[in-house]
Amino acid sequence: MINYSIFPAETLFDDWDEFDPQYQEMELGEGITLLVERIDPQQVRINRIISSNPQAFLKNEIFPGTILKTGLQI
């Protein structure tokens, strides 16, 4: 990776060793899959939209960073 930033690499990767995100896939249908990160037993945060339909990336309801209260088994 070539980092072109005013922040030094040692600052960016300071807690790299402890960083271990746990992602799960969540099928939404119509060719949309969400990559979500469970933040507690009832909530997940959308990390990424996986779809070949570009308009899926403009949907407010599933925008990355949105926290979903699930109550569902994923």
Place this chain on the structure above:
Amino acid sequence: MNHHRANPNIRSNSPNHPANRPHNPPGPNLNDNQANLKSLQELGENTPPPAENQSDLHVIPIIGQIEGHLVLPPKNKTTKYEHIIPQLVAVEENPRIKGLLIILNTVGGDIEAGLAISEMISSMSKATVSIVLGGGHSIGVPIAVATDHSYIVATASMTVHPIRLTGMVIGVPQTYEYLDKMQDRVIRFVTQHSNISEDYFRELMFRTGELVRDVGTVLIGNDAVESGLIDQVGGLNDALNTLRTLIRKENGGVVQ
């Protein structure tokens, strides 16, 4: 647990809010995808704006580090290129969206991700305007100049400095040649998409005595305009007015 209740931390009196909607509202039949999205709305906390408030402009904020091939630890505030690039495709394809406003406050990041975003923006057919707020440093520079018109607010700064490698560096001439080639990619893009000359940009990039622990130059507000890097000093209203003007021009002067 009632699965139909919205997040209790989010309170709203709006009839559109999931918590205030009936479970089976009357209306047109929804297709499966809409039904799925509706279900998500009822479980989640994000309420989309009403359709009548939808603008024909799309805004993409590029904030913090630009994250590319490596996922950065959570203490970094990042903008991920896998979120931005498909959005740009969607904006280009969506007939409702007439113009794109890029809001930049970035400290830089992955060079390949930044250049990829810059190339995507510069090759769009729709009107594009960028505005640098706070800072548009390092790989933020090519993104700022990639639009049809660029603005910087008077207090914002842009740092132009040489690129650097992370990880193992082999002390052979090829390493320096490789770095030089990578740097040329940035220089070529910036000089092709702004009014700054290649010689002057290189001079700014390799200037010594200005930054405390680095080589390079900090351009603040009007300095970036005088150097030819950015088109104008201005704020949000200026950027939106320019975007509207560009849209009118693309529509042959017809106000829609």
